[in-house]
Amino acid sequence: MPDDTAWTLHPDRALPADPTLRPIAHEIFAAARDLPIVSMHGHIDVAALAADSPFPDPAQLLVVPDHYLTRMLVSQGATLPELGVGPDSPDKETDPRAIWRRFCAGWKHFRGTPTRYWLEHELVEIFGVTRRPSAETADLIYDEVAERLADPAFRPRALLDRFGIEVIATTDPAWSDLSAHAKLAIEVTGPGGAPRVLPTFRPDPLLHLDRPRWREDVSRLAAASGLDVTDYATYLEALRERRAAFRAAGALATDHGHLLADTTPLPDDVARALVGKALAGEAVTAAEATAFSAHMLFQMAAMSAQDGLVMQLHPGVLRDHDGAVAERFGPDKGYDIPVVTEYAQALRPVLEAFGHHEVFRMIAFTVDEDAFSRELAPLAGVYPALRLGAPWWFLDAPDAMRRFREAVTETAGFSNMSGFVDDTRAFCSIPARHDLARRVDAGYLARLVAEHRLDLDEAVETAADLAYHLPKAAYASR
CATH class of the missing domain: 1.10.2020.10 (uronate isomerase, domain 2, chain A)
Incomplete structure (x- = not known):
């Protein structure tokens, strides 16, 4: 670009280059481009929204x-x-x-x-x-x-309006006092006074007994719940109480980022013994901790079947690959690496128990591309409680999103998708991410129209579904 030329963006960026597909994609994209943003999974700082400081x-x-x-x-x-x-x-x-x-x-x-x-x-x-x-x-x-x-x-709240964000969910630790959300529920509302900024219950640190600060985090859970956590029963009750508090604050979902997707439950006496050991400060083996985290995913599913919070599961990431970096700088610094993830056997306990439950819903994400067509699309294509989450993290690039559509649609269709979620910490990237997803989906749908596999009116309707209606439906209270 010459120095004297203003920097502009091409209006057709990320749309198909094929001259047959591009005009079709134009028309499809136009139907979705300006729809409100439903941002149901992300990591924006709720305190910044509450303060609304520059x-x-x-x-x-x-x-x-x-x-x-x-x-x-x-x-x-x-x-x-x-x-x-x-x-x-x-x-x-x-x-x-x-x-x-x-x-x-x-x-x-x-x-x-x-x-x-x-x-x-x-x-x-x-x-x-x-x-x-x-x-x-x-x-x-x-x-x-x-x-x-x-x-x-x-300022942050003004940008909510400018970006066209109808609703946005943050991700909050189980012990959050939710005071920022209480403030926002009064001051930042949508039609009919509905809150626009919703909490999401994230209990991960509490579900891994071998975390160095597990007992400290359990103490936080106890203080937030008002319960004295002394054993497995009170531990579960404290988690239920916090889920209820989140739901009362407007939460629609929980969020779980375990390494494995395993949901195999343990016998109650084994779970009781493991929690007792951990509370007493006794060492828990890596195998015991892994088994307990799988058990607790099953327990979280059982609680979701009772309280209706949508269960988001995004496993398959080896967190903090460089231990020295994590020690000095903390988590989420770019050193989390995808690994091969198995879903068919791992999710079987939960889906056998709750896959046809009238209240339970799970949205499963992955960063393992091989799992899309082999396991997740067939699972989402038969269990009514399961939705397939959007490509996230290393897969939210244009070509990866196209591969996702091609891998899953023929098996699961469109109706078993969550719609797009942005999973971002970068507030100003939200409209950019949704714009890219809508363009990629328009290109994929244009090909189906050009191949006479879909009529144009159906493609236009599907584009609107993927951008707006499906995320609202996937996260709707049941």
């Missing part, structure tokens, strides 16, 4: 919290402290402009990645940037974005 600076908004972005720069020689990530230390960069310069200087490393697509959308469509990032343009772009962030129209 975003601090471009680096803290777009660079530091986005592990998609920082992991790529780290792979090219940057360090997390140089990118402003982690606890305070002598080598941690505190100048946001310096962090921004490193990001812009590394712009070429994002070529061909979904991160590039999202960042382009954010910079051009949201912030009106007219120069492509580079070492030379870094300061000019920083000043442009910083000027926008000083405008009240760019």
Whole structure:
């Protein structure tokens, strides 16, 4: 792009290049492009929405919290402290402009990645940037974005409206006091006074007995629930109480990110003994902890069958691959790596027990592409309680999303999908991610129309379903 040419985005980006398909995709995309965003799975900071304070600076908004972005720069020689990530230390960069310069200087490393697509959308469509990032343009772009962030129209709640977000769910620990959500339920509402910002119950640290801080986290659970957790029975009761509190606060779902999808229950006496050992501070073996986490996924499903919270399961990620990085910087710093995941046997206990239950619903995600057509699509295509989650994380790139549609639709159809969820910590990437998903789906549907496998009116209706109606239905209270 010549230096004197304004940076713009092609209106047909991510649509099919085939001249037969593109005009069909145009028409299909037009039906979904401006629909409201239903963002039912993500990790936006609820405290920031409650406070509605201005975003601090471009680096803290777009660079530091986005592990998609920082992991790529780290792979090219940057360090997390140089990118402003982690606890305070002598080598941690505190100048946001310096962090921004490193990001812009590394712009070429994002070529061909979904991160590039999202960042382009954010910079051009949201912030009106007219120069492509580079070492030379870094300061000019920083000043442009910083000027926008000083405008009240760019505060978090105003952006909810600008982005067309009808409802958004955060992910919250089981011991959260939910005070930020209580504030938002009054101040940020939709039609009829319905809350627009919903909590999601995330109990993961409590379900793994070998976590170093398990007893500390159980103490947090006890304090939040108002119950004295002294054994397995009171442990389960405290979890039920917190689920009820989340549901009362508007929660529609739980969220579970275990390594394995196994849901095999243990005999009650074995579960009681393991919790007793852990509460007493006695060592629990890795095998015992793994078996207990599977048991607790079954228990979470049983509770969902009672209280109606949708059970989201996204296993198959080896967390904190570099132990030293996790020790220094904490979790979610880009070192979580997908692994092969088995679902057919793993989910069988839950699906045999609750797969036809009138209240229970599970949404299963994966980062193992082989599992799409081999296991998950056939499972979702027969069990009414199971929905197939959207491609997430390493699979939310254009080509991976196309492969997902091709792998699952012929077996599960469209109606057994969750619709798109963005799973993001980067607030301003939400509209970019939904835009990309709608374009990819339009391209896939256009091919079905061109091959006379779908009529155009059906494709248009399906595009709207995938973008808006299916996520609302998948997460609806039952």
